[in-house]
Amino acid sequence: MTAEYKVQGEVAVISMNNPPVNGLGYDTRLGIVQGLDKALADSSVRAVVITGAGKAFSGGADIREFGTPKALAEPNLRSVIAAVEASEKPVVAAIHSVAMGGGLELALGCHYRIAAPGAQIALPEVKLGLLPGAGGTQRLPRALGVEPALNMIVSGETIKSEMLAWVPEQKLFDKMAKSADSLLEEAVALAGKMAAKHADGAPLPRLRDLPCSHPQADAYFGFARNMIENMAKNYPAPLKCLDAVIAATQQKFDDGMATERRLFSELMVTPESAALRHVFFAQRAASKIPDVGKDVPLREIRKVAVIGAGTMGGGIAMNFLNAGIPVTMLEVKQEALDRGVGVMRKNYEARVKKGRLKQDKLDERMGLLSTTLDYADLKDADLVIEAVFEEMGVKEKVFKALDEVMKDGSILASNTSTLDVNKIAAFTRRPQDVVGLHFFSPANVMPLLEVVRGDKTAKDVLATVMKLAKKIRKTAVVAGVCDGFIGNRMVEQYVRQAGFMVDEGASPEQVDKAIEKFGFAMGPFRMGDLAGNDIGWAIRKRRAKENPDMKYSGTADLLCEMGRFGQKTNAGWYDYAPGKRKPIPSPVVAEMIEKYRKDQGITPRKISEREIVERLVYSLVNEGAHILEEGIANKASDIDVVYIFGYGFPAWRGGPMHYADHVGLFNVVAAMKRFAKNPMDDARFWQPAPLLARLVAEGKTFN
Numbered sequence: 001m002t003a004e005y006k007v008q009g010e011v012a013v014i015s016m017n018n019p020p021v022n023g024l025g026y027d028t029r030l031g032i033v034q035g036l037d038k039a040l041a042d043s044s045v046r047a048v049v050i051t052g053a054g055k056a057f058s059g060g061a062d063i064r065e066f067g068t069p070k071a072l073a074e075p076n077l078r079s080v081i082a083a084v085e086a087s088e089k090p091v092v093a094a095i096h097s098v099a100m101g102g103g104l105e106l107a108l109g110c111h112y113r114i115a116a117p118g119a120q121i122a123l124p125e126v127k128l129g130l131l132p133g134a135g136g137t138q139r140l141p142r143a144l145g146v147e148p149a150l151n152m153i154v155s156g157e158t159i160k161s162e163m164l165a166w167v168p169e170q171k172l173f174d175k176m177a178k179s180a181d182s183l184l185e186e187a188v189a190l191a192g193k194m195a196a197k198h199a200d201g202a203p204l205p206r207l208r209d210l211p212c213s214h215p216q217a218d219a220y221f222g223f224a225r226n227m228i229e230n231m232a233k234n235y236p237a238p239l240k241c242l243d244a245v246i247a248a249t250q251q252k253f254d255d256g257m258a259t260e261r262r263l264f265s266e267l268m269v270t271p272e273s274a275a276l277r278h279v280f281f282a283q284r285a286a287s288k289i290p291d292v293g294k295d296v297p298l299r300e301i302r303k304v305a306v307i308g309a310g311t312m313g314g315g316i317a318m319n320f321l322n323a324g325i326p327v328t329m330l331e332v333k334q335e336a337l338d339r340g341v342g343v344m345r346k347n348y349e350a351r352v353k354k355g356r357l358k359q360d361k362l363d364e365r366m367g368l369l370s371t372t373l374d375y376a377d378l379k380d381a382d383l384v385i386e387a388v389f390e391e392m393g394v395k396e397k398v399f400k401a402l403d404e405v406m407k408d409g410s411i412l413a414s415n416t417s418t419l420d421v422n423k424i425a426a427f428t429r430r431p432q433d434v435v436g437l438h439f440f441s442p443a444n445v446m447p448l449l450e451v452v453r454g455d456k457t458a459k460d461v462l463a464t465v466m467k468l469a470k471k472i473r474k475t476a477v478v479a480g481v482c483d484g485f486i487g488n489r490m491v492e493q494y495v496r497q498a499g500f501m502v503d504e505g506a507s508p509e510q511v512d513k514a515i516e517k518f519g520f521a522m523g524p525f526r527m528g529d530l531a532g533n534d535i536g537w538a539i540r541k542r543r544a545k546e547n548p549d550m551k552y553s554g555t556a557d558l559l560c561e562m563g564r565f566g567q568k569t570n571a572g573w574y575d576y577a578p579g580k581r582k583p584i585p586s587p588v589v590a591e592m593i594e595k596y597r598k599d600q601g602i603t604p605r606k607i608s609e610r611e612i613v614e615r616l617v618y619s620l621v622n623e624g625a626h627i628l629e630e631g632i633a634n635k636a637s638d639i640d641v642v643y644i645f646g647y648g649f650p651a652w653r654g655g656p657m658h659y660a661d662h663v664g665l666f667n668v669v670a671a672m673k674r675f676a677k678n679p680m681d682d683a684r685f686w687q688p689a690p691l692l693a694r695l696v697a698e699g700k701t702f703n
């Protein structure tokens with residue numbers, strides 16, 4: 001049963017019990033209604049408590065049911081809440097841990113609410129491209145006031161129960177429990193008290209009966225609309241959230257509910273919501289590795305060591321310090337250590353200045369950091385992450401040294417972005433303990449972590465680092481060993497296409513603008529300038545030896561020969577004012593490109609925005625299909641996660657593979673065949689990956 005029923009004295013307790021988060025799926029909804037019926041039919045029961053078993057009150061509607069008949073099957077969530085609200089016996093919501101979305105809406109339908117301190121309260125539907133569809137937009141403004149409610153609904157952010165209890169004149173919580181442990185007991189006592197209070201038939205309090213208004217409604221909503229319009233851009237849900245809240249202030253409760261329902265249904269069928277729901281599940285699915293079950297034991301990670309205090313080493317170390325895990329950093333020279341630690345401190349200080357970090361937290365975090373020049377000081381670390389120069393010889397020295405000193409069972413990780421993790425593992429006598437942990441720059445900010453699984457990486461190592469990733473707030477995706485892993489292998493094809501289009505007639509700014517309009521955070525040329533164009537240059541030089549047939553535009557090499565490495569030299573594809581990041585189209589670059597075209601005998605042509613977007617995105621899709629087929633990625637959705645969290649692909653488009661499914665794989669392949677006919681492009685690359693061709697033939701999708 002997904003909702004349990006028990007009677008404690010005169011109070012019936014209905015506990016939702018649908019692990020992991022008591023999602024309000026069909027069975028749970030039915031269980032609540034059946035429990036309520038039982039309580040109403042039992043004359044010895046005078047009041048009801050609704051709570052959640054396990055680690056949540058409720059995480060809301062069961063998202064897995066969306067789009068299936070079960071989502072709409074009666075009793076649907078609105079019917080459940082209406083039944084609770086109409087109960088003639090008082091119903092108390094006992095809220096702990098998590099009350100989100102439909103879970104909070106259910107609580108809002110109860111007559112009284114008691115919350116444990118620390119409970120996470122939210123209406124996060126907007127993050128799924130939706131709005132609260134079971135009365136949240138109508139009842140929360142009545143409980144909390146229009147402004148705080150609108151903030152919660154439009155942002156979807158989580159607020160701790162005790163913070164909400166401080167909102168002046170709030171009617172969200174009638175009582176704060178002393179602790180989560182005493183919640184149920186206090187809820188039962190409150191229910192009993194309310195039963196006595198209403199024994200004479202006095203009406204039960206219902207949020208729907210409360211007025212809902214704003215003293216300067218026109219001005220406030222006008223201001224809110226402007227703000228939301230600027231912020232929401234390609235996301236349709238936030239403005240509809242506003243419309244629903246306005247309806248709460250202008251319409252009778254039932255009419256407001258109908259408006260909310262209509263807006264919810266409109267959003268449910270948008271591609272943006274489908275994409276965001278895909279991302280929600282994709283992000284969670286990424287942590288699951290097909291052959292690594294939940295029963296695999298984890299290694300304990302209490303101490304971490306980082307080798308190299310450069311750009312990456314410092315950022316990597318900060319992740320662990322932020323999570324309260326002590327870090328020892330090792331370098332070759334004291335100056336390098338001092339420089340690295342100085343950068344980290346400055347980084348924290350900047351956060352303190354902006355009010356994002358308290359000084360005592362800075363001290364606490366830096367207090368967890370120690371430094372050394374001696375490998376012997378690392379031996380007890382449970383995990384060591386190497387972030388030294390990207391040269392196999394240097395990696396070899398480091399891993400051989402680690403193999404000598406590290407205790408048994410210590411995990412040895414490399415942050416290499418291109419080198420073969422199997423080779424690195426072979427420098428040690430314990431390849432089973434070696435794994436790639438590919439952080440993205442800036443490592444303390446970027447949410448993505450590619451976990452590179454070597455041929456011999458042990459399952460418990462993988463399970464441990466996946467769990468650890470969550471602790472340091474990274475979204476981890478497992479990748480197999482290949483040049484570039486998932487993300488950089490795909491981005492190489494994308495950047496190659498960008499170069500071809502510049503050869504053919506587009507300007508760098510035109511390419512960037514088109515793909516940024518599509519939704520990317522940054523176009524390929526701005527990205528190159530940020531990361532450093534010299535990185536791609538080095539890769540192309542290596543490719544020229546390994547794979548001389550690989551075709552590239554010559555403009556990127558010419559750019560580097562001019563010393564235009566990007567923001568760090570104030571000149572790349574764009575010009576930059578010293579210390580500024582705003583890209584200014586460069587006449588010097590335009591001239592270089594024009595000369596290059598002339599030298600190559602190219603007559604430039606106008607390239608449409610659509611072609612730019614299709615060539616860039618479909619290059620990711622085709623390479624992604626190869627990666628999937630080779631088993632470098634476990635699932636198509638893992639590739640989507642990599643692109644959204646590591647490369648600025650618009651989340652509302654769901655990632656390249658989801659987007660391709662949305663466009664239709666048949667159409668994607670048809671476009672590829674067109675591109676293959678372009679003599680300026682790489683016809684071989686545009687041969688659809690066998691997996692892609694097969695999916696088209698079978699009428700299937702990636703996801």
Ligand code: 3HC
Pocket residue numbers: 020021023059060061062063064077098100101102103105124125128131132133134136281284285
């Ligand atoms: N429905 C179904 N499954 C859900 C769920 C939901 N609402 N919320 C979480 N889950 C599942 C996850 O998919 C995951 O499953 P898995 O173990 O099989 O991968 C599991 O619960 C645990 O999730 P997390 O890994 O995210 O666990 P955390 O402890 O880190 O976080 C949480 C828990 C805060 C509840 C977080 O999962 C969350 O934010 N969930 C989304 C809540 C949400 O968006 N609710 C609104 C739903 S829409 C709605 O209610 C519509 C209504 O207005 C009509």
Ligand code: NAI
Pocket residue numbers: 307308309310311312313330331332336386387388389390391394397398415416417418438439440441
């Ligand atoms: P960096 O040059 O900024 O830092 C490297 C540091 O390692 C230097 O401080 C150097 O003194 C130190 N070092 C060199 N040899 C050493 C040794 N034998 N023992 C101890 N320390 C040593 O380099 P960066 O950018 O931090 O890169 C480090 C690694 O991270 C490379 O493998 C790189 O490919 C990878 N990486 C880099 C990314 C980036 O954007 N910079 C992104 C992802 C991965």
